[in-house]
Amino acid sequence: MKTLDPTPSTKANYESILNRHLLPSLGQMEVSRIQWLTLENLKNSLLEKGLHPKTVRNIMNPVSGILKTAVRDGAIAGNPSRELSIPKNRNSTPVRPASPEEILDLTAEMTPADRLLVLFATFSGLRAGECGGLQVGDLDFANRRVHVVRSITEPHGIAQLKEPKNGKNRTVPLPPFLMKQLTEHLEDRGVTADPTAQVFTSPDGGLYRHSNFYPRIFKPAVKAHGLGGFKFHHLRHTYASLLIEQGAHPRVIMDRMGHSNIQITMNIYGHLFPAEDEATIDGLERAFIKANERASRPVRGLRLIQEIA
Numbered sequence: 001m002k003t004l005d006p007t008p009s010t011k012a013n014y015e016s017i018l019n020r021h022l023l024p025s026l027g028q029m030e031v032s033r034i035q036w037l038t039l040e041n042l043k044n045s046l047l048e049k050g051l052h053p054k055t056v057r058n059i060m061n062p063v064s065g066i067l068k069t070a071v072r073d074g075a076i077a078g079n080p081s082r083e084l085s086i087p088k089n090r091n092s093t094p095v096r097p098a099s100p101e102e103i104l105d106l107t108a109e110m111t112p113a114d115r116l117l118v119l120f121a122t123f124s125g126l127r128a129g130e131c132g133g134l135q136v137g138d139l140d141f142a143n144r145r146v147h148v149v150r151s152i153t154e155p156h157g158i159a160q161l162k163e164p165k166n167g168k169n170r171t172v173p174l175p176p177f178l179m180k181q182l183t184e185h186l187e188d189r190g191v192t193a194d195p196t197a198q199v200f201t202s203p204d205g206g207l208y209r210h211s212n213f214y215p216r217i218f219k220p221a222v223k224a225h226g227l228g229g230f231k232f233h234h235l236r237h238t239y240a241s242l243l244i245e246q247g248a249h250p251r252v253i254m255d256r257m258g259h260s261n262i263q264i265t266m267n268i269y270g271h272l273f274p275a276e277d278e279a280t281i282d283g284l285e286r287a288f289i290k291a292n293e294r295a296s297r298p299v300r301g302l303r304l305i306q307e308i309a
Contacts, residue, residue, distance in 0.1 A: 003069060007162055012155035014062055021046065021059050022066075031070045036080040039063060043084065057086050097241035098122075098230060106225050114217050116185050117200050117208075118235065123178050125239035125256050128232050129153055132208030133161055136186060137195030144179050146172050148258065152207060159207040170258050240269045 006014065025042055026034060039060070046056045064081040071079050098106070103122050107115040121131055124146060132152035139146055149169045150161050164170070174182075182199070183192070191197035200208045214232055222230050236257065243253050254265040 004065075007153070008155040008160055009153035009162070013058075017059050017062055022063065026063075031067070031075050034067065034076075034080060036083050039081055039084050043086070060084065060086050097238040098227065098234065100242070102225070102227065103235075103238065106221050106227065109224075110217065110221065113185065113200070114213070116181055117213070118218070118232075119181070120178060120200075121232065121235040122238050123175055123242075124172050125236050125243075126172070127151065127165065127236065127258075128210040128214075130164055130258075131200055132159075132198075132210060133164075134199040135195060136191055136197045136199060139179075139182060139199070140171075141179060141183065144174050144176060146174055148172060152210070154209065154211055157211070159209055161207075164258060168258050168260065170255060172256055237269070244269065 001011070001014065004011075004014075025045075026038070029038070042063075043056060043060055046059060047053070051059075060081070064079065064084075067076065067079045067081050070076045100122075103118065107118045110118065117131060120126070121128065124131075126134075126146075126148060129151035130148050133150035134146065134148075135150075138149060147169070148164050148171070151164045153160055153162055186192045186197075186199070189197075198207065202209050202212065210232070218232050222228075240253055240257060243256065248256075250262055250265055250269075253269065254262050257265065259265045
């Protein structure tokens with residue numbers, strides 16, 4: 001851990017993985033005794049416990065880093081985790097985005113502040129921590145935009161402000177109705193002129209705590225409205241689906257979502273783009289017919305072949 005420079009939330013996650021999964025099974029072993037089969041058995045035991053493949057990957061990744069450090073330090077000659085087949089989450093079921101009508105139904109019985117938070121996440125695409133990290137000064141009312149420059153994490157239950165995920169600041173345009181509701185929300189709280197005031201807070205006025213909001217407000221509302229396993233993070237998927245419906249280019253969606261590259265965007269949301277197989281085939285057919293109609297003489301290569309024949 002001392003060789004790393006992780007964010008507080010990443011450090012807390014690593015510590016949790018070490019204490020819950022790695023140290024109980026590998027903690028008493030000399031590093032030179034850890035072989036490929038040792039790690040393969042650990043991986044399989046985690047899967048047999050019903051852990052999701054993505055969770056197992058997150059658990060096994062620090063093992064690779066630990067053994068890589070051991071190789072660098074001369075404790076072992078090679079890293080046995082290099083040959084480990086870590087499962088990939090290839091067969092996950094795509095998330096079904098909620099419709100705007102479902103979001104309005106979901107928030108109908110919430111307090112105005114809680115309702116605004118859910119609507120804001122839905123129509124801005126910000127992550128829960130990014131919503132919590134917003135300050136009044138981040139809102140550009142004149143141009144109807146929000147600048148995403150910080151986020152809230154809760155390592156070990158302690159709320160802290162940090163950079164957005166991937167350290168990537170971004171600017172997201174907001175629809176007029178949302179800016180209007182934000183203005184009214186801030187005026188009611190009397191903080192419109194305070195650029196350092198938090199836009200969304202906990203009930204006592206402190207930093208927003210998603211660990212409280214999600215189980216106490218959001219999850220019960222989801223259950224009451226029969227939305228199954230719909231999670232707060234799925235509001236981001238809903239936002240992306242709305243952009244796709246409006247014909248937004250994948251690059252625009254990547255920038256709005258704060259992804260580090262376009263491949264991440266397509267891996268997550270590619271299934272939402274309309275199927276265009278028939279359209280592209282028809283387009284190729286039209287291109288050929290159009291070119292054939294315009295051709296006034298044989299293509300030079302074909303003429304040469306005919307002359308040789």
